[in-house]
Amino acid sequence: MKQKFRNQEVPLPPFWGGYRVIPNQFEFWQGRSNRLHDRFLYIRHIRQADESWKIQRLAP
Numbered sequence: 001m002k003q004k005f006r007n008q009e010v011p012l013p014p015f016w017g018g019y020r021v022i023p024n025q026f027e028f029w030q031g032r033s034n035r036l037h038d039r040f041l042y043i044r045h046i047r048q049a050d051e052s053w054k055i056q057r058l059a060p
Helices: none
Strands: 025-030 038-046 051-059
Touching: none
Parallel strands: none
Antiparallel strands: 025 038, 038 051
8 A cells, every 4th residue: 555655646536534643751560469569651752863762660
């Protein structure tokens, strides 16, 4: 499909709509015993020509 529509827009029915969601951060939880869950926060950093994710541990 990428090659078929390489230099043109993909045709869509006129009644189709939608939103593009671009997250700035995610939080992931991994359940553990004793309710001491592993929690990680991924924060998106966008600079002029660079994009990276900062990872921060929230708990335990």
